[in-house]
Structures are given as structure tokens and as C-alpha cells.
Amino acid sequence: MSEMKIKELIAQxxxxxxxxxxxxxxxxxHLHFDQVTxxxxxxxxxxxxxxxxxxxxxxxxxxxxxxxxxxxxxIGPTKGGIRFHPDVTEDEIKALSLWMSIKCGITNLxxxxxxxxxxxxxxxxxxxxxERLSRGYVRAISQIVGPTKDIPAPDVFTNSQVMAWMMDExxxxxxxxxxxxxxxxxxxxxxxAGRESSTALGVVMVTKEAAKLKGISLEGAKVIIQGFxxxxxxxxxxxxxxxxxxxxxxxxxxxxxxxEGLDIDYLLDNRDSFGTVTNLFSDVITNAELLTKECDIIIxxxxxxxxxxxxxxxxxxxxxxxxxxxxxxxxxxxxxxEKGVLIVPDVLANSGGxxxxxxxxxxxxxxxxxxxxxxxxxxxxxxxxxxxxxxxMSVNKRVNMRVAAYMVGxxxxxxxxxxxxxx
Ligand code: GLU
Numbered sequence: 001m002s003e004m005k006i007k008e009l010i011a012q013x014x015x016x017x018x019x020x021x022x023x024x025x026x027x028x029x030h031l032h033f034d035q036v037t038x039x040x041x042x043x044x045x046x047x048x049x050x051x052x053x054x055x056x057x058x059x060x061x062x063x064x065x066x067x068x069x070x071x072x073x074x075i076g077p078t079k080g081g082i083r084f085h086p087d088v089t090e091d092e093i094k095a096l097s098l099w100m101s102i103k104c105g106i107t108n109l110x111x112x113x114x115x116x117x118x119x120x121x122x123x124x125x126x127x128x129x130x131e132r133l134s135r136g137y138v139r140a141i142s143q144i145v146g147p148t149k150d151i152p153a154p155d156v157f158t159n160s161q162v163m164a165w166m167m168d169e170x171x172x173x174x175x176x177x178x179x180x181x182x183x184x185x186x187x188x189x190x191x192x193a194g195r196e197s198s199t200a201l202g203v204v205m206v207t208k209e210a211a212k213l214k215g216i217s218l219e220g221a222k223v224i225i226q227g228f229x230x231x232x233x234x235x236x237x238x239x240x241x242x243x244x245x246x247x248x249x250x251x252x253x254x255x256x257x258x259x260e261g262l263d264i265d266y267l268l269d270n271r272d273s274f275g276t277v278t279n280l281f282s283d284v285i286t287n288a289e290l291l292t293k294e295c296d297i298i299i300x301x302x303x304x305x306x307x308x309x310x311x312x313x314x315x316x317x318x319x320x321x322x323x324x325x326x327x328x329x330x331x332x333x334x335x336x337x338e339k340g341v342l343i344v345p346d347v348l349a350n351s352g353g354x355x356x357x358x359x360x361x362x363x364x365x366x367x368x369x370x371x372x373x374x375x376x377x378x379x380x381x382x383x384x385x386x387x388x389x390x391x392x393m394s395v396n397k398r399v400n401m402r403v404a405a406y407m408v409g410x411x412x413x414x415x416x417x418x419x420x421x422x423x
Contacts, residue, residue, distance in 0.1 A: 016304060049090070068116040224293060251278050
């Protein structure tokens with residue numbers, strides 16, 4: 001099926017928020033929570049839309065739209081990244097903030113979910129324009145965020161430099177040094193050791209556990225990684241180091257596949273800062289084609305809706321580990337589950353990012369910084385126990401791993417709302 005046709009199919013199906021709500025409903029029913037709990041959890045408690053005027057390098061002014069969604073703060077401050085992407089929508093940011101509540105619940109962090117986004121394409125903006133946009137966004141949302149209210153972090157196309165500008169702007173507004181306002185900062189500004197690679201490392205930790213269940217050894221396993229940004233590129237490196245054969249990777253322009261394995265060191269050395277590398281090759285295939293190639297494990301690490309009704313029947317992998325947020329549609333999840341493919345859902349698989357963000361916030365609050373080994377050790381404990389909690393829930397309640405993850409993730413927030421007397 002052509003990429004155009006697949007896009008049409010997705011446009012006709014449920015929105016990200018609607019399909020998330022369906023799983024939330026299922027999970028809450030299994031947990032015997034009432035309808036009111038669902039009513040409160042199906043949408044964010046607070047959602048802010050802002051318009052940000054930015055002086056461009058040519059002297060003109062461009063007005064950007066930004067969002068911040070605070071899904072639920074019954075457990076504690078809301079937490080979640082900010083993405084810069086031309087396809088950002090209100091609906092997507094709402095769904096992403098709900099997923100953050102679930103991730104924080106699964107990993108037992110004292111946070112609720114939040115998420116932000118700006119509709120823009122940083123690939124076509126200068127360094128200075130991105131700085132002015134980042135600072136403008138913080139000025140626009142400063143009333144509702146803060147180290148004990150809502151703590152942002154990196155997400156698609158934002159990095160430690162963007163976090164540094166945002167922290168600086170917030171500290172100026174509040175007239176005090178406020179490293180705990182945002183996580184994913186550079187080390188010299190109070191960042192945590194290991195934060196940048198933490199999402200990928202967490203994915204590898206749960207991939208190991210899931211592979212054991214499927215009788216796959218990571219050493220020698222053939223892996224396809226979709227996306228070569230922060231998560232995708234670190235994943236390629238870690239899995240390559242662990243002896244896996246990376247047979248396919250992709251970026252926004254296309255994909256590369258070689259059944260003998262790709263030259264990962266070359267790809268890592270030659271990608272640009274947005275993870276683009278396929279432009280250096282002539283034998284490029286499409287992202288959709290890549291997912292149907294022969295392999296043991298697929299790790300989608302790009303954007304939403306990549307495994308869908310259009311390509312699900314061509315998938316050969318026995319294990320899918322969702323490093324990206326929302327890469328598999330509900331329908332595709334159903335079909336793959338029926339075929340016996342194990343899907344480690346996004347809210348579990350990529351939660352290593354927010355876990356180390358939590359460590360960063362703790363270190364900022366106490367002013368005492370941990371060694372890299374300590375971060376890894378603590379992360380591993382949380383990722384492995386979260387995986388087994390969800391796997392046991394899935395076996396005991398006879399639900400798939402996604403529903404089980406939502407159950408584990410939503411139980412605490414539902415109880416917290418009850419204790420507070422909200423429902
Ligand atoms: N953006 C990341 C996520 O989707 C990290 C969020 C955070 O560190 O707060 O989980």
C-alpha cells in the first residue's frame with residue numbers, strides 16, 4: 001500500500017486521543033473504577049493554547065501556536081516534554097499528556113502527566129530563531145509551570161540547548177535560579193548524568209526482558225529501528241554494542257535495509273543534528289517498506305501511527321518494542337496480538353526518559369549529584385520491575401500488554417483522586 005493511501009486510512013480512523021480513551025476505558029473497567037473516574041481521566045485537567053510572536057532573522061515577525069497540556073496533578077506536579085514539529089496538534093498533545101500520566105504511574109514517580117508542543121519546523125529555522133521561539137514559549141506559559149507545578153523536558157526535535165534557554169528564561173522571569181523547572185538540561189546547568197541516552201537505555205532494558213520471553217537472544221538478533229533521532233541513534237549504538245545486527249534504520253526522508261547488517265558507526269558519524277542520514281545513500285527504500293522486511297525485532301522510534309491497518313499484515317517481527325509514542329494503532333495492535341507478536345507498549349518501553357528526568361529533578365532539589373553508574377543502576381531496577389509488573393498483570397487478567405500497562409499506570413492516579421475527594 002502506498003504511503004499516500006496509508007495516510008488517508010489513518011486520517012479516516014480514530015484520532016490519537018480517541019483511541020487512547022478507548023484503552024483507558026477498558027483499563028478502568030478491568031480495575032472496577034466508575035464512570036466518573038473515566039470522565040476525569042479522559043481529557044487533561046488543564047490545557048493552554050498560546051500564540052508566540054517571534055522576530056525572524058530577516059526582520060519579519062512570525063506568529064507560532066503553542067500548547068501545554070496538564071493531564072492530571074492528583075499525584076504531584078505534571079511532567080512531560082515539549083515537541084517542536086510541524087504536525088503538532090491539540091489532540092496529539094492531549095493524548096501525549098495522558099500517556100505521561102500512565103508512564104509516571106507505571107514507574108511510580110511522584111508526578112502526573114503533562115506535555116507541550118509548538119507547531120513549527122526547527123529544521124527550517126536558524127539557531128537564533130529557535131532560541132527566540134523557546135524563550136517566547138516559556139514567557140507565554142510561565143504562569144502555569146514551575147518546579148512544583150509542571151516540569152517540562154525534551155521531546156521530538158528539542159534538546160539540551162532548548163532546555164537551557166528555557167531554564168534561563170524561566171529563572172529570569174522568577175528572578176531566581178531554578179534548575180528544577182525543566183529536565184534534560186546540559187550537565188553544567190544541573191542536568192543528570194545519563195539523561196540524554198536514558199530513553200534508549202530503558203528501551204534496551206525492557207527489550208532484553210521481552211526477548212527472553214520470546215526465546216530471542218539479543219546477540220545475533222536482527223533488528224529494525226525506525227527513526228534515527230535521539231532515541232533511535234542511541235538504540236542503534238547500544239544494540240549494536242550488545243551484538244544485535246541492525247538490519248534497517250530510517251529517518252524522515254527514507255530507510256536503509258541490509259540483511260547482513262548496516263554500518264552503524266558510519267551512520268552515527270554522518271547523521272545531521274536531526275538524525276537525517278539516508279540522504280547520503282542511493283539505495284533508499286520507504287519507511288513503510290522497511291517495516292515489512294525480514295527481522296526478529298522492530299523498534300519504532302519515530303512518530304505516531306507507523307504500524308497501522310495498511311502495513312500490519314506484512315510485518316515479520318516476533319517482537320515490537322515501542323520506543324516512539326503511539327507508533328502502533330489500536331487495530332494493528334489487535335491484529336498483531338492475534339498473530340502472537342509481543343508488543344511492549346510505549347508507555348512502558350520509553351519511560352526511561354521520564355524516569356531519569358525524575359532523577360534529575362531530585363538531584364536539582366537536593367543539590368547533590370549522582371554518578372552515571374548510580375543513575376543506570378536505579379533506572380534498571382525501575383525498568384525491569386515495571387516490565388514484570390505489567391507482564392504479570394497481562395497474564396493474570398488475560399489482557400494484552402498495552403491494556404495491562406494502562407491498568408498499572410492508571411491505578412495509582414485513580415486512587416489518588418479518590419483520596420483527595422475528587423471522585
Ligand atoms: N518526552 C519524553 C517522554 O515522552 C520525556 C518526558 C520527561 O522527561 O519529562 O516520555
